Amino acid sequence: xxTRESPGLKPLVQVDSQGGIAGSGADDLAETRIAAVLGLKxxxxxxxxxxxxxxxxxxxxxxxxxxxLKAAGKGKGAYISSRVPKELLEMQIPAMQKTLQNQExxxxxxxxxxxxxxxxxxxxxxxxxxxIVFDSWDGLAKELDHKERLRAEKTMMALxxxxxxxxxxxxxxxxxxxxxxxxxxxxxxxxxxxxxRAVREFIIHxxxxxxxxxxxxLFTLLEGKFTFFGPYAIPDYSKVDKFxxxxxxxxxxxxxxxxxxxxxxxIIPGSTLAIEYDENVPYPALRTIELPPIINFLSMGRSxxxxxxxxxxxxxxxxxxxxxxxxxxxxxxxxxxxxxxTSDLETTEMLxxxxxxxIHEMVTRETTRLREKSKDKSVLLVKSVSALENLFAxxxxxxxxxxxxEIITLAQSHDAHILFLAKDSPIxxxxxSMSSSYAKLFVxxxxxxxxxxxxxxxxxxxxxxEDPTSxxxxxxx
Amino acid sequence: MQGWSLNSxxxxxxxxxxxxxxxxxxxxxxxxxxxxxxxAAVLTHMKMTSNLPDPAEFHKKLLTLFGKExxxxxxxxxxxxxxxxxxxALDLLSIDGSFDFNTAxxxxxxxxxx
Numbered sequence: 001x002x003t004r005e006s007p008g009l010k011p012l013v014q015v016d017s018q019g020g021i022a023g024s025g026a027d028d029l030a031e032t033r034i035a036a037v038l039g040l041k042x043x044x045x046x047x048x049x050x051x052x053x054x055x056x057x058x059x060x061x062x063x064x065x066x067x068x069l070k071a072a073g074k075g076k077g078a079y080i081s082s083r084v085p086k087e088l089l090e091m092q093i094p095a096m097q098k099t100l101q102n103q104e105x106x107x108x109x110x111x112x113x114x115x116x117x118x119x120x121x122x123x124x125x126x127x128x129x130x131x132i133v134f135d136s137w138d139g140l141a142k143e144l145d146h147k148e149r150l151r152a153e154k155t156m157m158a159l160x161x162x163x164x165x166x167x168x169x170x171x172x173x174x175x176x177x178x179x180x181x182x183x184x185x186x187x188x189x190x191x192x193x194x195x196x197r198a199v200r201e202f203i204i205h206x207x208x209x210x211x212x213x214x215x216x217x218l219f220t221l222l223e224g225k226f227t228f229f230g231p232y233a234i235p236d237y238s239k240v241d242k243f244x245x246x247x248x249x250x251x252x253x254x255x256x257x258x259x260x261x262x263x264x265x266x267i268i269p270g271s272t273l274a275i276e277y278d279e280n281v282p283y284p285a286l287r288t289i290e291l292p293p294i295i296n297f298l299s300m301g302r303s304x305x306x307x308x309x310x311x312x313x314x315x316x317x318x319x320x321x322x323x324x325x326x327x328x329x330x331x332x333x334x335x336x337x338x339x340x341x342t343s344d345l346e347t348t349e350m351l352x353x354x355x356x357x358x359i360h361e362m363v364t365r366e367t368t369r370l371r372e373k374s375k376d377k378s379v380l381l382v383k384s385v386s387a388l389e390n391l392f393a394x395x396x397x398x399x400x401x402x403x404x405x406e407i408i409t410l411a412q413s414h415d416a417h418i419l420f421l422a423k424d425s426p427i428x429x430x431x432x433s434m435s436s437s438y439a440k441l442f443v444x445x446x447x448x449x450x451x452x453x454x455x456x457x458x459x460x461x462x463x464x465x466e467d468p469t470s471x472x473x474x475x476x477x
Numbered sequence: 478m479q480g481w482s483l484n485s486x487x488x489x490x491x492x493x494x495x496x497x498x499x500x501x502x503x504x505x506x507x508x509x510x511x512x513x514x515x516x517a518a519v520l521t522h523m524k525m526t527s528n529l530p531d532p533a534e535f536h537k538k539l540l541t542l543f544g545k546e547x548x549x550x551x552x553x554x555x556x557x558x559x560x561x562x563x564x565x566a567l568d569l570l571s572i573d574g575s576f577d578f579n580t581a582x583x584x585x586x587x588x589x590x591x
Contacts, residue, residue, distance in 0.1 A: 117518035125542060151512025162544035
């Protein structure tokens with residue numbers, strides 16, 4: 001699985017095909033991804049010389065400050081801590097142990113502002129230190145009155161300007177303080193609740209002399225590392241390769257994706273999985289959930305029926321399926337039934353007068369036909385409810401009736417059912433109540449997120465880090 | 478030192494008087510710009526908490542830490558503090574003319590001796 005990668009960008013932390021966490025690329029991450037997004041190239045090349053990282057307790061400020069230190073300090077950094085001793089910090093953020101060991105560490109928990117400033121002078125004076133992280137400055141600043149604080153902050157800015165050193169201030173004061181006006185850049189880390197789950201977000205409030213294409217990004221602290229997510233990137237389908245089939249998991253069908261299998265534990269025969277999506281979820285993100293189970297079913301010698309999502313490019317779908325499982329398999333054991341395309345219906349007259357029941361009968365006939373070709377007589381039915389809703393907008397009751405009947409019938413069989421429905425579907429709640437499992441996809445800050453409602457799962461970022469047809473899911477922690 | 482006048486200084490003129498006045502002005506000037514903690518940190522770093530060197534050496538040390546622009550601001554603050562203490566006019570600080578710390582100090586020293 002691969003994403004459309006920008007030059008120099010490395011894959012982020014990902015759940016690999018075997019279930020482990022692979023290829024964090026953390027070393028490169030600090031060097032490239034953070035720099036690219038935060039304008040740290042400017043941070044290291046002078047225009048942004050002072051940066052304020054703020055946020056409430058537990059939002060990841062120290063981790064990001066250490067990542068910046070690692071990237072910008074290049075071994076010539078210093079960490080001034082007024083909160084925790086080095087040993088404790090190494091214990092709390094083990095992934096940053098090496099970074100902490102490679103930089104100078106000053107514990108000033110019992111020192112006053114004068115001594116802290118003297119440290120800064122000593123570190124910047126001989127120009128030996130490139131980057132200094134002050135974690136946290138406000139801990140000391142609170143001991144000063146307003147004027148004194150402002151003057152002390154101005155002193156540090158002047159020292160930084162003259163020496164060329166970069167100063168990163170970590171602050172737990174979420175509101176604007178005197179230092180906000182003095183620093184070149186402000187980064188705020190927040191934890192927001194999304195669908196009853198916590199996600200982390202950073203906001204770039206200011207970055208002098210730097211173009212900010214996007215102000216907010218999601219990030220995770222998985223494995224104690226700061227990993228941020230850019231907007232969803234459409235996969236490069238030219239990299240589609242032969243598919244390696246995934247065997248059944250303890251009697252359940254595989255989703256054809258390690259990430260999905262781990263999230264949902266496979267597809268139980270006779271079950272219906274409902275996938276609900278927001279209107280702004282890009283189609284390729286949905287396709288990455290839609291196609292792997294079909295590909296895997298076909299690879300396992302089984303059959304499948306697909307009623308594509310509205311707006312699906314049938315040519316692309318066919319091309320992906322042909323590349324992954326071969327033309328003969330596709331023509332023999334797969335039926336793509338586009339209900340809004342006249343040629344796919346049995347007669348052109350049918351489109352004008354077709355009823356949900358007729359579509360249902362047609363699907364049943366196809367299922368019976370394909371069942372005979374399936375190795376173990378099981379068939380996967382992947383169906384877009386949205387496409388049917390569009391077709392039967394004036395007769396949704398019948399559509400609901402037929403869909404319910406299908407779910408009930410299927411529960412008695414060894415077939416599997418995946419339904420895609422839009423968040424604003426008028427029959428959404430009825431279908432969800434009948435589904436055995438239920439997952440949601442939505443977009444925040446341009447990033448596609450996914451989580452299971454039934455069963456309840458954590459929240460994951462959906463990307464394409466290896467195979468363009470399969471999702472890579474990275475947990476938000 | 479508060480409220481010293483040129484006349485009163487003249488009466489007790491000498492190198493020691495200038496050194497004391499200069500030291501107080503340095504503290505006062507730096508306090509105004511850097512704050513007490515900033516001033517204390519800078520002077521500690523310069524090893525000048527008790528004895529201040531001559532203005533030329535002080536100027537060099539400030540340059541190292543704050544660069545040309547920063548040093549100019551600090552020196553102007555020191556001179557301003559000094560002339561305020563001496564109740565002199567602030568002609569020395571005119572932003573139109575070029576400001577030179579050493580020259581300003583020499584003028585003040587000379588004036589104090591007169």
